[in-house]
Amino acid sequence: MTALRSALEEKVVARIRDRRDELVALVGELVACDTTSRNYNEPARDEEKLQTILARRLGALGAETDLWVPEPVREGHRNLPPGMRFDGRPQLAAHVAGGAGGRSLLLNGHIDAVDVEPRADWTSDPLVATARDGRLYGRGVNDMKGGIACLVTALEVLREEGVRLGGDVVFCTVTDEEMGGAGGFAAVEHGVRADAGICAEPSALNVEAACRGGLPITVTALGRTGHAELAHPDWREGGPVNAIEKLLPVLLEVQRMREDWRTRPDHQHPLLPPGDIVPTIIAGGTWVVTIPHECTVTLDVTYLPGHLDAEGTGRAVEREITDRLRAAVADDPWFDEHPLRIEFIQDVVPAEVPADHEIVQLALGAAGDLGHDPRVTGLDTWHDAATFTRFGTPTVSFGPDCENSHAVDESVSIDSLVDCAAAVALIAMRWCGVRGQT
Ligand SMILES: [Zn+2]
Numbered sequence: 001m002t003a004l005r006s007a008l009e010e011k012v013v014a015r016i017r018d019r020r021d022e023l024v025a026l027v028g029e030l031v032a033c034d035t036t037s038r039n040y041n042e043p044a045r046d047e048e049k050l051q052t053i054l055a056r057r058l059g060a061l062g063a064e065t066d067l068w069v070p071e072p073v074r075e076g077h078r079n080l081p082p083g084m085r086f087d088g089r090p091q092l093a094a095h096v097a098g099g100a101g102g103r104s105l106l107l108n109g110h111i112d113a114v115d116v117e118p119r120a121d122w123t124s125d126p127l128v129a130t131a132r133d134g135r136l137y138g139r140g141v142n143d144m145k146g147g148i149a150c151l152v153t154a155l156e157v158l159r160e161e162g163v164r165l166g167g168d169v170v171f172c173t174v175t176d177e178e179m180g181g182a183g184g185f186a187a188v189e190h191g192v193r194a195d196a197g198i199c200a201e202p203s204a205l206n207v208e209a210a211c212r213g214g215l216p217i218t219v220t221a222l223g224r225t226g227h228a229e230l231a232h233p234d235w236r237e238g239g240p241v242n243a244i245e246k247l248l249p250v251l252l253e254v255q256r257m258r259e260d261w262r263t264r265p266d267h268q269h270p271l272l273p274p275g276d277i278v279p280t281i282i283a284g285g286t287w288v289v290t291i292p293h294e295c296t297v298t299l300d301v302t303y304l305p306g307h308l309d310a311e312g313t314g315r316a317v318e319r320e321i322t323d324r325l326r327a328a329v330a331d332d333p334w335f336d337e338h339p340l341r342i343e344f345i346q347d348v349v350p351a352e353v354p355a356d357h358e359i360v361q362l363a364l365g366a367a368g369d370l371g372h373d374p375r376v377t378g379l380d381t382w383h384d385a386a387t388f389t390r391f392g393t394p395t396v397s398f399g400p401d402c403e404n405s406h407a408v409d410e411s412v413s414i415d416s417l418v419d420c421a422a423a424v425a426l427i428a429m430r431w432c433g434v435r436g437q438t
Contacts, residue, residue, distance in 0.1 A: 044088025
């Protein structure tokens with residue numbers, strides 16, 4: 001059942017439904033490009049090829065396309081790893097001009113996808129989008145090459161139906177979302193912005209209006225090496241010190257902090273779970289009969305939009321963690337001369353768009369008019385929408401359904417792809433306004 005507002009909206013939605021097979025084919029073309037996320041500065045794969053496919057499609061609509069390779073990340077960048085390069089991994093911004101004076105809309109997606117391992121466990125080749133029982137399977141079909149194909153389809157159908165929007169649409173696809181959002185950051189530094197934005201991350205046509213931030217940290221305890229199994233003098237007289245054991249009070253304090261954050265008022269949010277601090281990697285020791293001289297734990301820290309300071313950083317969270325971990329070892333004189341090494345790797349900043357913002361309400365309305373029952377939700381992890389929101393473009397995630405994101409047999413329902421494309425077309429018409437048909 002649909003409740004569309006005009007004959008033109010009916011026509012656009014019907015046309016998108018007719019284009020189901022072409023939409024699926026475009027997802028397949030994007031999935032076939034290997035754009036696996038990698039560690040920083042590993043060589044590029046098919047990122048340029050994929051962005052060029054999109055640039056051509058957008059160019060054919062008369063969009064002014066800008067495909068650029070950002071400068072390497074400058075030293076001292078708080079949000080991105082300094083020295084990170086983008087060689088072979090361009091970003092794309094395509095401007096579809098609308099009438100003067102109307103509101104502009106950003107349509108965003110990330111082209112990187114996580115790796116396909118364990119590849120042997122997939123039912124079908126993860127780089128060949130394969131339809132079975134109304135669903136499409138393949139790496140990135142929901143996160144988020146499917147969503148990108150929906151954005152392209154929406155714009156193509158608006159063009160085919162001669163819809164003249166009252167404001168510009170900025171289509172922007174970026175790299176490196178899965179690694180902390182470097183492409184999205186590069187896009188805002190390049191000047192990509194609009195009056196509001198839709199990021200087509202999979203959301204089952206719900207509106208994800210808030211997300212947590214991330215603050216990965218490594219904490220290293222130093223020790224002093226020596227032969228295990230032998231008697232040694234006290235450490236004050238030069239004896240060995242076990243760095244793995246020195247990290248124990250740190251791990252216990254991390255556990256206490258997690259418990260504390262679960263109930264502390266500043267960690268409560270209507271759409272998001274409390275912040276969290278989780279040990280995810282531990283490394284120490286070199287040999288089975290050698291006292292380890294160093295042990296490092298990596299902590300995955302998440303925090304809420306309310307924790308941002310006046311400059312929009314997570315420094316207050318950093319300070320709390322630093323103070324508590326140092327206090328946890330303060331009684332141990334070893335640390336006076338060998339202090340804990342606490343290193344903050346990257347501040348991936350959270351953001352939220354108020355639930356009563358018009359872009360949130362328009363997205364809800366569009367999905368509702370197509371027969372869905374959408375909700376405003378939060379995203380427990382992070383998305384590029386946060387970066388655009390933070391730099392002046394209130395952006396929500398709104399995309400198709402998803403199953404097994406980042407896992408074996410990732411899939412998306414084809415119906416939800418079609419409805420997502422239709423909803424995006426409706427949002428564009430309602431946000432930018434329609435100045436007539438050509
Ligand atoms: Zn994603």
